[in-house]
Amino acid sequence: MLPTPDTSHVAYERIYEPAEDSFLLLDTLSSSSETTFLQNRFGDGYVPLVVEIGPGSGVVIAFVNAQAQVLFGSRNVLTTAIDVNGYACKATSETARIAASENATTHGRYLGxxxxxxxxxxxDRLVDVLIFNPPYVPTPELPKQPGQTDISQLDTKPTFGDDSYMLSLSYAGGKDxxxxxxxxINSLPQVLSSRGCAYILLCxxxxxEEVKQRIRAFGEGWNVETVGSSGKKAGWERLQIIRIWVG
Known part of the structure; x- marks a missing residue:
C-alpha cells in the first residue's frame, strides 16, 4: 500500500480534513485498472499536467505527485492545484513538499x-488529468465566493466565523x-486536452446516473464510467468516482 501524505500541519478548523472521500480517490487512482489506464494514456514520453480543483489539505494532489512513477510509469509528470480557499492553497503546497521529500525516487514536479x-x-485544452472532490452536500444555497487573498499574508488566527465560512466552501453544494x-463538468470540453480525462467524486x-447520461450527451467520443466506490447503503453507492474521457 502506498503511503498517505502527512497532513498533520493542516489547520482543520478552516480546511477540509481528509475523510472517506479523500481516501477513496487515493485508492481509485492507485488501483491497477487506473494505473494501467493512465500509463496507456500518457506513455511514449508524454508529460501530463495533473490539476486538482479544490485540494483542501492537499492530500490527493500530494499523493499523485509523490507517486508519479507508480501511477504514470514515469516521474515526468507536472502537478498543480486550484482552490478558492487561500489557506487551502498554502496547506496544499506544504503537504506536497513533505510528501515529495519522503518519496524522493518516485515524485513528479509540483508547480504550486x-x-x-x-x-x-x-x-483552454491544457489539462491532461483533472481531479475534483467537490462540495457535494445538498444545501439551500452556495456560500459566497471569497475574494482574492495574498497567500503570503494570511492571518494565522482567523475568527470562528471565518473558519466556518472557509469550511462551508468545501462541502456546501447547493441544489442536489x-x-x-x-x-x-460543463467546462470539461474547454479545459481537457486531446488526451484529457477527469476523475470526479459523487454521492x-x-x-x-443522470450525471453520466448528461456527460455522454456532450457528443461522440465522450465516455464516462464508475471506477471507484465506497460500497452500498440501502441499495445506493454512498460515494463513487467517475472517470470521464474522450476517445
Missing part, C-alpha cells in the same frame, strides 16, 4: 497551488449538491 474559482486560472460540480444524492 493557485487561488481561483474552479478552472478560471487555466488556459451539484451546483458547483455542474459548472466544472448518491448527486444522482450520478
Amino acid at each position: 497551488a493557485f487561488q481561483g474559482d474552479l478552472v478560471t486560472p487555466l488556459k 449538491g451539484m451546483e458547483t460540480t455542474n459548472k466544472l 448518491a444524492q448527486n444522482k450520478p
Whole structure:
C-alpha cells in the first residue's frame, strides 16, 4: 500500500480534513485498472499536467505527485492545484513538499497551488488529468465566493466565523449538491486536452446516473464510467468516482 501524505500541519478548523472521500480517490487512482489506464494514456514520453480543483489539505494532489512513477510509469509528470480557499492553497503546497521529500525516487514536479474559482486560472485544452472532490452536500444555497487573498499574508488566527465560512466552501453544494460540480463538468470540453480525462467524486444524492447520461450527451467520443466506490447503503453507492474521457 502506498503511503498517505502527512497532513498533520493542516489547520482543520478552516480546511477540509481528509475523510472517506479523500481516501477513496487515493485508492481509485492507485488501483491497477487506473494505473494501467493512465500509463496507456500518457506513455511514449508524454508529460501530463495533473490539476486538482479544490485540494483542501492537499492530500490527493500530494499523493499523485509523490507517486508519479507508480501511477504514470514515469516521474515526468507536472502537478498543480486550484482552490478558492487561500489557506487551502498554502496547506496544499506544504503537504506536497513533505510528501515529495519522503518519496524522493518516485515524485513528479509540483508547480504550486493557485487561488481561483474552479478552472478560471487555466488556459483552454491544457489539462491532461483533472481531479475534483467537490462540495457535494445538498444545501439551500452556495456560500459566497471569497475574494482574492495574498497567500503570503494570511492571518494565522482567523475568527470562528471565518473558519466556518472557509469550511462551508468545501462541502456546501447547493441544489442536489451539484451546483458547483455542474459548472466544472460543463467546462470539461474547454479545459481537457486531446488526451484529457477527469476523475470526479459523487454521492448518491448527486444522482450520478443522470450525471453520466448528461456527460455522454456532450457528443461522440465522450465516455464516462464508475471506477471507484465506497460500497452500498440501502441499495445506493454512498460515494463513487467517475472517470470521464474522450476517445
